[in-house]
Amino acid sequence: MRQFFPVEDLARDERFVQTNMAERMKDGRTAIDVKESSAKSRGASKRLTPERHDASDAARGLMHGIMVGEIQALEGAGRTAHDFAAGDGTNDTVPFELKLDMARQAWDEARHVEISAKLSDWMGTELGEFAENTVLFEAACSNDPILRLAGVNRALEGLAIDVFTQMKEFGDVAGDPYLEFCEDWMLADEVTHVKMGSDWLRKVTANDPERRTKALEFQQVVDKLFSFGGARGESAESSFSLAKRFRELAGFTDDEVQTISQMDAEALEERKEAVRKYRERVGADV
Amino acid sequence: MTDTSQIESTARPPFAPWDRRDIPGSFSVDDTARRVGHYKWTEMKLFEALGGWVATVPELDVKMRLGTHCYHHAWHADLWHKRLPELREMKPERLTVPANAAMERFIEAMTEPEAPELTIEKLVGVYRVLIPRFIAAYTYHRNNTSEITDAPTIRSINFILQDEFDDWRDGEMLLQSLITTPDHVRRAAEHQATLEAIMVEAGGITGFDSIGTGTQPATTEGGA
Amino acid sequence: MSDLTTRAASPTSTAKVTVIPEEFTFVRYDAAEIASIVAELAEQLEIANPIRVVVDETTPLAKVYEEIDAASSDATITLHAESGALEDRKHPMSFSATGARESLGRVLLRAHDRMRSDFADAPGDLDLTLAENAAWDTYCSGRLARMGVETNQQRWRYNHRNRFGFDDGIDVAFDALWNADDLAWSDIVTTAGG
Numbered sequence: 001m002r003q004f005f006p007v008e009d010l011a012r013d014e015r016f017v018q019t020n021m022a023e024r025m026k027d028g029r030t031a032i033d034v035k036e037s038s039a040k041s042r043g044a045s046k047r048l049t050p051e052r053h054d055a056s057d058a059a060r061g062l063m064h065g066i067m068v069g070e071i072q073a074l075e076g077a078g079r080t081a082h083d084f085a086a087g088d089g090t091n092d093t094v095p096f097e098l099k100l101d102m103a104r105q106a107w108d109e110a111r112h113v114e115i116s117a118k119l120s121d122w123m124g125t126e127l128g129e130f131a132e133n134t135v136l137f138e139a140a141c142s143n144d145p146i147l148r149l150a151g152v153n154r155a156l157e158g159l160a161i162d163v164f165t166q167m168k169e170f171g172d173v174a175g176d177p178y179l180e181f182c183e184d185w186m187l188a189d190e191v192t193h194v195k196m197g198s199d200w201l202r203k204v205t206a207n208d209p210e211r212r213t214k215a216l217e218f219q220q221v222v223d224k225l226f227s228f229g230g231a232r233g234e235s236a237e238s239s240f241s242l243a244k245r246f247r248e249l250a251g252f253t254d255d256e257v258q259t260i261s262q263m264d265a266e267a268l269e270e271r272k273e274a275v276r277k278y279r280e281r282v283g284a285d286v
Numbered sequence: 287m288t289d290t291s292q293i294e295s296t297a298r299p300p301f302a303p304w305d306r307r308d309i310p311g312s313f314s315v316d317d318t319a320r321r322v323g324h325y326k327w328t329e330m331k332l333f334e335a336l337g338g339w340v341a342t343v344p345e346l347d348v349k350m351r352l353g354t355h356c357y358h359h360a361w362h363a364d365l366w367h368k369r370l371p372e373l374r375e376m377k378p379e380r381l382t383v384p385a386n387a388a389m390e391r392f393i394e395a396m397t398e399p400e401a402p403e404l405t406i407e408k409l410v411g412v413y414r415v416l417i418p419r420f421i422a423a424y425t426y427h428r429n430n431t432s433e434i435t436d437a438p439t440i441r442s443i444n445f446i447l448q449d450e451f452d453d454w455r456d457g458e459m460l461l462q463s464l465i466t467t468p469d470h471v472r473r474a475a476e477h478q479a480t481l482e483a484i485m486v487e488a489g490g491i492t493g494f495d496s497i498g499t500g501t502q503p504a505t506t507e508g509g510a
Numbered sequence: 511m512s513d514l515t516t517r518a519a520s521p522t523s524t525a526k527v528t529v530i531p532e533e534f535t536f537v538r539y540d541a542a543e544i545a546s547i548v549a550e551l552a553e554q555l556e557i558a559n560p561i562r563v564v565v566d567e568t569t570p571l572a573k574v575y576e577e578i579d580a581a582s583s584d585a586t587i588t589l590h591a592e593s594g595a596l597e598d599r600k601h602p603m604s605f606s607a608t609g610a611r612e613s614l615g616r617v618l619l620r621a622h623d624r625m626r627s628d629f630a631d632a633p634g635d636l637d638l639t640l641a642e643n644a645a646w647d648t649y650c651s652g653r654l655a656r657m658g659v660e661t662n663q664q665r666w667r668y669n670h671r672n673r674f675g676f677d678d679g680i681d682v683a684f685d686a687l688w689n690a691d692d693l694a695w696s697d698i699v700t701t702a703g704g
Contacts, residue, residue: 001338001400011344011402017600027603028536029570029593053640054572056669061599074353075341081356082338086330086379096367103333103360106340110353117346124665127346130599137341174672282535284568 003083007138010075015128016068021135021225028278030271032230032237048166048239050174058239059170059179060125066163067116067127072137073160074109076152077102084145089204094145098204101196105153108189115182122178139222146204150215153197155222158247158260160190162232165243187246194250223260230268234261237268311432312498318439319373321427323381324492326366328389330382332416333359335397343405345464351456358449365442372438385493392416392484399477406464407477413457414474415481419491421450426497525552529563536567537593539605544596544614547607548589551615554657555622560586563614567593570602575635576617578624587621589614608660612651615659619650628694644673645687645702652688663688670702679704 012018031046048058080094081102087093120127136156142148164187171179205212226232231239242264244257301307313321336356343349370378384390396411428443465474490496494503527548529541548563559578572594579585595613598606623629623646633642648670655661670684683704687693690701 001335001342001397005338005341009342009402011342011349013344013346019602024602027570029568029603031569031571050672051640053643055640056665056672057572059672060665060668071346071349074349078337078340078353078356080337081360082334099330099334100360100364103337103357106337106353107357110350113346113350113353121664122668124662124668126662128600131602175676176672177676284535 001082004143005075005079005083005141007134007141010072010134010137012132013128015126017128017131018134019131020133020138024133025229025274028275028282028284030275032268032272046237046239047241048170050170055170055174056123059167060120060123061130062163062167062239063116063120063123064125064130065133066160066167067113067120068130068132069136069156069160069163070109070112070116072134073152073156074106074113076137076141076148076156077105077109079141080145080148080152081106083143092145095200095204098145098200101200105193105196108193112186112189115186119179119182135225139225142218146201146211146215147218149197149201149204150219151222153193154201154219155226157190157193157197158223158250158252159226159232161187161194161246161250162240162243164190165246166240191246191250194247194252198251220259220263224263224267227264227267229271229274230264233264233268235265235268238264307433309432309434311436312430313427313432313436315373318431318436319370319375319381321423321492322366322369322373322439323375323378323383324385324389325423326363326370326378327382327384328393328416328420328491329359329363329366331393331397332412333357333363335393336412338397339400339408342400342402343408344402345405348405348409348460348464351460355453355456358453362446362449365446369439369442385491385496386488388484388488389491389493392481392488395481395484406461406470406474409457409461409464410474410477411481413454413461414478415485417450417454417457419485419496421447421454423491423496424450430498525549525557525559525561527552527561527563530565531567534565534567537597537603537605539565539567539593539596543605543607544610547610548614548618551611551618551659555618557587557618557622558583559621560584561618562586562588564588564590565593565596566591570594570597572597572613574613574617576621576624577635578621581625581627581630583625585625587618589617589621591617611659612654612661615654615657616647616650619653620646623650623695626694628696630695632695641673641702642699644670645698648684648687648702649690649693649698653691655688674703677704 010018046052048062049055052058081099084092084094084099086096086099089095089098117127139151139155142151164183168180168183168187170176171181171183201212201215205215230237232242234241242257242261247257248254333356336352336359340349340352340356343352367378367382370381375381384393396416399407399411424443424447428440428447431439433440461474465471489500489503494500525548527545529544529548532541534541544563544565548561552558552561569592571592574589574591574595576590577588591613596605596610598604598609617635620635624632632638635643638646648666651661651663651666655663666688667681667684670687671680674680674683680703683701687698687701690697693701
């Protein structure tokens, strides 16, 4: 088996179709109001709540996104358990206990795939009904174990915390007996995973501040990518928000949360600008 | 003054009549440490393989089960990692080695299949060759070690054996659901035969003495 | 949005279907294909009214609604669809005939319902409450399924539960609406909540 596994080779059955961020960003459509002169968004708030007219279908789409995200997280954790030899943490090695934590995470993510598949069934979504964006595995799975921790355990699992919190609230308000229950169990696991990442990042780079700085910079890049053009953010134009309370439980500092929030807002404006430019280029009304 | 003739005696034999545990065991501290080092090495290789394979198999149910089993064997490796210092091995890495060169070759051969269409081969290596060998080695060890002096190892083996049986059943059922044509049967049998031949050369997970029936080879190979 | 229109009709249908825009910029849809699907549905429902299909391709959302300017057989039916309603969700920006048939079929059925006198008191699509919308979607989707249009019942059950509640009584109400035909607007409203 190869030491490192490329995203193009992620194995899927024929129901799944994969895409990536480059393809996604070619889409000139948007649900947000891109007119610079308008302060209002198009129609009602985009936040995923039962008040949205398309609440059920939006929840189904997000649940499918969660499921394929969990598949990639499972694959990522499994690869990290495999790819790096046990050692003292220098070069290409990781501490033995870190490998054990990654194996534990693989188990947790496998359960999350199971839960998401059951919930998809409950919500009337077929496996592979939506395109799968491989950005999660792609961005997170660096060949450097420390960057991988930053990408997977901080950025990707941090995103999971945000999304699960939104779905939990959605399920709670809608009175869904399973959704809120399941999302809360998954949330508990994700908080654990983020803490694993924070703790190991700190321990392994205790004597290598340069490596730690590089890891945190990488994490910020991935965090911005995982804003998905402002789909995550504090604005009413975003589908889900930063789950500040659960991120604090997981060990994110106030400064870190504030930085991510700012990047989400930047990502939203950048997306709007990209859409405006695309429309100008194709001669459509902005 | 207390009437001592009325005080009930608390002196009892140290072993209740139903407690038939005895001292003799087949393995010294050093023997046990050596075996435990081989167990740990092999459980590590197994959990690494299962974790690495998750991304390579397209079948969703198999993908998820590999993730779950990855953790089981990682936990087994951890139990053995913690047992080693208790057996006077303060540097666990020293004994975390394959039993011999053939065992190392076995793991290489078992983990060689990577392509997405080779799920049968991947599962056969684990669930029809390696895990049955684990069950055999652990059972032999548990039944032959001192129940009193080595109770901690027995306790770990009991927990681990429960996982091994459960995982073996999961894997076997997955295989039975995947092997549906004569060609599948042929592939499974051929791969199993290839791996079994190497395992026979290795003698088992802990070498020639894995289950007490082997004889010491004439030359000592690499490993412990 | 281009104000050019295209005309298409199925060989045996009498409905004239026009699609706006004629040419798509943001998505890879074909106006003629959309028109053909709607004409086929109209024929199945025996609708002879002129039909306009207006697709908003600037948004990936999937809202659909209909308007009919009078409850008569020569009134123009306008079907509005955000592009996501006609999209192949596995291949963004690509067209799904299955999805289009289901989305446009639903709102065409609504338009058909509105031509009945016992729907005179039904609010306009954009004035429906979320619960009324869900109830009507259930009623339309069940009939679409019986017409042979590919429909996911569990999707609509989940939608109905989200609006009316997660309990056995609501599931019974959903089944009743799903399997019903020939209902008045008031029947839909009273059946939906169990």
